[in-house]
Amino acid sequence: MNLDDFSDLIERPDGGVRRDAEERRERLSVPPGALGRLDELGEWLSAAQQSVPVKAVEQPRVVLFAADHGVAELDVSGRAAGTTHELVRAALDGASPVAVLARRFAVPLRIVDAGIDCDPELLPESVVRHRVRRGSGRIDIEDALTAEETERAVRLGMAIADEEADSGTDLVVLGDLSVGGTTAAATLVAALCGTDASVVTGRGGAGIDDLAWMRKCAAIRDALRRARPVLGDQLELLATVGGADLAAMTGFLLQSAVRRMPVILDGVVGAACALVAQRAAFRAPDWWLAGQVSGEPAQSKALDRMALTPLLDHGVTVGEGTGALLALPLVQAAAALAAELPERTPVTADEDTEEPAEGQGADDVKVLDAT
DSSP states (O other), X not given: OOGGGHHHHOOOSOHHXXXXXXXXXXXXXXXXXXXXXXXXXXXXXXHHHTOSSOOOOOOEEEEEEEEEOGGGGGSOSSSOTTOHHHXXXXXXXXXXXXXXXXXXXXXXXXXXXXXXXXXXXXXOHHHHTTOOOSSOOOTTTSOSSOHHHHHHHHHHHHHHHHHHHHTTOOEEEEEEEEESHHHHHHHHHHHHHTOOHHHHOOOTTTOOOHHHHHHHHHHHHHHHHHHGGGTTOHHHHHHHHOOHHHHHHHHHHHHHHHTTOOEEEOSHHHHHHHHHHHHHOTTGGGGEEEOXXXXXXXXXXXXXXXXXXXXXXXXXXXXXXXXXXXHHHHHHHHHHHHHHSOBOOOOOHHHHSOOOOTTOOHHHHHHHHHO
């Protein structure tokens, strides 16, 4: 497998359709610019769908990739190592923020176990059947995955994207469920952006104290030393300092772009995978939206590199796709406005002719003209 092959498979959203959508926007009853960024979103969706007017987003789906990361053993997370299965169980039971919002918005929620470190019997077979391996290696001292596992994980993500596209999903909210995932994600971003560990180290979705932050920074620094020699190969980079969930999300993002299926990114993990995918296919980011500002410095670095501006900034740091799901109604609103607002009635030549003022007769008008 060579991820660079995706560069020839991915096309940008249709530029001609986008121009048509922009021209239609100029004719709507609401003045151009009055809807702010909603105009841009509607035009982007039109180009992605190759449809003017834009079609409603009617079959969105939340897709979460889950895995444990060995680096969590260093106490760099607000959660105990190996507890991702608890996050998954909470989501399945409807007790997590993303599950509550998905239920409220009537959006189906799909969880894919790429590398959770637990007995398969603890979770439904529909979740665990895709598992690539149980947990990942400690990226500060060893590879996260083998080369074979990395390819399996990327192909898993591709297969999930194909399943969603084939089932009619018209937009995906992409997130992750992991413990230690932000450490691996920050390492990938630092490696690809050429920055130091301290620049990208955040406090994660669960929050950590200063001592844990220093441990996390040191782990990213050590992992960076291992990442830099393999920067020229995206698959090898994912194997060295990524993880099964990050590799699967990278494959998912690339194949979604091939299938012309828009994706809303959530936090730093999704942004890191998107940055890896961009290295393989420079057109791919045109199919993604940044849902929210997560507060992680590595996310800001990655989004800036891809020229993606987040839709929301509400201080939501919980992760798990929550912030991206909050952005979904905004995208749906943009589609509805672009499709359903009426166009202005064209002004005819007769209507444009100035009528005599009230109280003036024809003779009065002639005298005034002569004067």
